[in-house]
Amino acid sequence: LTLGLVTADLSLHAPSQIAAAVKRRASLAGYNVVMSMPEDNSVAACEAAVAGLLAQRVDALLINVPLENDAAAHIAARSQPLPVLFLDVDENAPVPSMVFDAQQGARLGIEHLLALGHRRIACLAGPPDSVSARLRHQGWIAALHQAGLTPCVEAHGDWSAASGYHHAHAILAARPDGVVVANDQMALGVLRACAEQQLQVPDAISVIGYDDTADSAWFTPALTTIRQDFRLLGERSVEWLLARLHAVPTAESAITLPVSLIERQTSG
Ligand code: IPT
Structure with a gap:
């Protein structure tokens, strides 16, 4: 079984650490992860990345690129009937989401x-x-x-x-x-x-x-x-998709993860 991840630029630290965390949790469950990185920040490029993953017959989709509400809704509709979870949308977006507060x-x-x-x-x-x-x-x-x-x-x-x-x-x-x-x-x-x-x-x-x-x-x-606990996001997002794939009815569809202040040496 295969999870598809559409990811923001992997040369940035946060998306690459999220991708690593997703991969780690998916492997534990016996899932492969295939990734696609859109050419640019346009909605068209994101749609093309989703289409590419759907053509590879993924079983579920994680979308970690910034999307406005209407673009996210459009992509969610096109991905039907697969479970899809968005990681960089407004918490009030009309799609399933898991975002940091x-x-x-x-x-x-x-x-x-x-x-x-x-x-x-x-x-x-x-x-x-x-x-x-x-x-x-x-x-x-x-x-x-x-x-x-x-x-x-x-x-x-x-x-x-x-x-x-x-x-x-x-x-x-x-x-x-x-x-x-x-x-x-x-x-x-x-x-x-x-x-x-x-x-x-x-x-x-x-x-x-x-x-x-x-x-x-x-x-x-x-x-x-x-x-932002990227490891936790990777774990929770994969677990959410697995629950959806197994038709667990209780999975929430708009999840906000807390963040915390880490005080080191640059503030005083
Ligand atoms: C977000 C990071 O905070 C930021 O540093 C940058 O890497 C950005 O991703 C790239 O899209 S984290 C994301 C889950 C909102």
Whole structure:
């Protein structure tokens, strides 16, 4: 039996760790995993990837690419009658989903900076066409708003360390005392820019990442971040599909997984 995984760019740390976790859990159950990586971020490319997996006669589908509600509904309809689960959609999307709690993650990061006494807070968001990037960004704004604040500067990167580094220059020019970053790879680029400008982290500026990928504890300084438990997502998502394949009627269809703040050396 075979599970199909449509995945976001595997050169990014989070999708590759999710794919590894899916593969590990599926193997335990005696399932193969076949993967397809869409050519670009378009809905057409995602549909082509799904069609390719369906042609390989997969038994169930996991979709880990960002999809707006109507695109996800369209893909779910085309995948009928196979079980399909979406990992990067809005939690209110009209399809079965298993997503990390973006609002909680955003709030944890902002509240941590506020508790440390920071008030000039910068936001380095992910790409505007990513659902999870948008939800994190909205969560930051809402949490800042509750404290009567707005970001002192904002930018959008593309998830890569290079984009974090390039946007850091405009961000640091606004003299924030804390910056929330939408993923750890971009935070790595921000740390590099801070080092080049001789800004001591965390004395001069706190940096909070998002993901807690396997390397993040090894950044210099070790990164404070919001942990998304990719191993758990891999396990739970495969188990959800297995339940559906065995027609277990109790499987919920909109599951939100909690995230947590991991305090290391980049916040203070
Ligand atoms: C999300 C990661 O947080 C981000 O760093 C980036 O890798 C992105 O994936 C790629 O699509 S995690 C996803 C399950 C929302």
